[in-house]
Amino acid sequence: MVSNLNLAYLHMQLEDIFGTDEWFGSKNILFVGDLLQLPPVNGRPVFKKISNKLVKNRLGAANAVNIWKETVEYDELTINERQKGDETFFKMLDSVKHGCLTDETIDTLKSLVFKVSIQKKYKELESEGTNPPICLFSKVDACQKINELMLESLETEKIELACVDVVDESGSTAKFDKKHEKIRETKRSTKQNSWFRNCIVFSSRL
Numbered sequence: 186m187v188s189n190l191n192l193a194y195l196h197m198q199l200e201d202i203f204g205t206d207e208w209f210g211s212k213n214i215l216f217v218g219d220l221l222q223l224p225p226v227n228g229r230p231v232f233k234k235i236s237n238k239l240v241k242n243r244l245g246a247a248n249a250v251n252i253w254k255e256t257v258e259y260d261e262l263t264i265n266e267r268q269k270g271d272e273t274f275f276k277m278l279d280s281v282k283h284g285c286l287t288d289e290t291i292d293t294l295k296s297l298v299f300k301v302s303i304q305k306k307y308k309e310l311e312s313e314g315t316n317p318p319i320c321l322f323s324k325v326d327a328c329q330k331i332n333e334l335m336l337e338s339l340e341t342e343k344i345e346l347a348c349v350d351v352v353d354e355s356g357s358t359a360k361f362d363k364k365h366e367k368i369r370e371t372k373r374s375t376k377q378n379s380w381f382r383n384c385i386v387f388s389s390r391l
Contacts, residue, residue, distance in 0.1 A: 186218060188228030189235050192252050193244060208256045216257065221282050232257075304334040 187195075199210030216231075224230045234251040235244075268275040277290045299306050303320070310318040322328040336343065349368055 186220075186222055186225050187216075187231050188225040189231050189233050189251075189253070190228060190239065190243060191225075192231050193235060193240075196252060197244070208252070302334075303331055304338060307331070307335070308338075 195214075196209050199212060200206060200208075201210075203210035203212065205211050220230070220232065229235070232251075232253040234254075235249045237249045240246045240249040265275050265279075268278060273293075277293055280287050280290045301309075307318060307320065320328075320331055322331070351368065
């Protein structure tokens, strides 16, 4: 989501480009988005007023204005296209979205809690169809845990490989050559160990 500060930056940039003090350079702007999603990282929602302190420090202005309230005409899209084929699921998501959980929604969510390990549930879902299930996690630690569990469940021999990431943006080839030599030394040392024949790398990033 765009923060209220970024909205102010957008207005000021268009104001400067088109040489006018009208909102957004006197241009029509169409905003499309979900106002109920999480707020911007290190920012406030676009529809919130910017604090006077932030306006002074970031924009060099004296008074704060709620740009969203002053300029935007709001129209809500009410037709749910994504879940229109499942009214029960749609109503459940709608109650969660507004933070007004009904007893029916709570009971439904409780009934969906796994009573077995994630690993076992994954295997059950995998056996039901041809496509393996997709696992979504809110934190990297949980993703790392399921990766470890899936690795442990493999019937093949476990192989580990030491990896070295090198990113050089200084433009100095001498530094890069030195790091590259270290990588070559690492590769030579790993070849001396027979258990460095193959590798399986699981990467988790959210």
